[in-house]
Amino acid sequence: SIATDIIxxxxxxxxxxxxxxxxxxxxxxLCVKHGTAK
Known part of the structure; x- marks a missing residue:
């Protein structure tokens, strides 16, 4: 999604x-909340 790309x-x-x-x-x-383990 767009939010994931921005993060x-x-x-x-x-x-x-x-x-x-x-x-x-x-x-x-927000990066911690929506980010992945990477």
Whole structure:
């Protein structure tokens, strides 16, 4: 799905930089919630 594709693109070095902001932490939670074991 589209959400899965976006989460896969965001999970990586970019997420590590964004996680220190309020919006980035929300994205991080979504990545963990909707992501796979990889």
């Amino acid at each position: 896969e693109q965001l999970s990586g070095p970019i997420l590590v930089r964004m996680i220190h902001t309020r919006d980035g932490s929300r994205i991080g939670v």
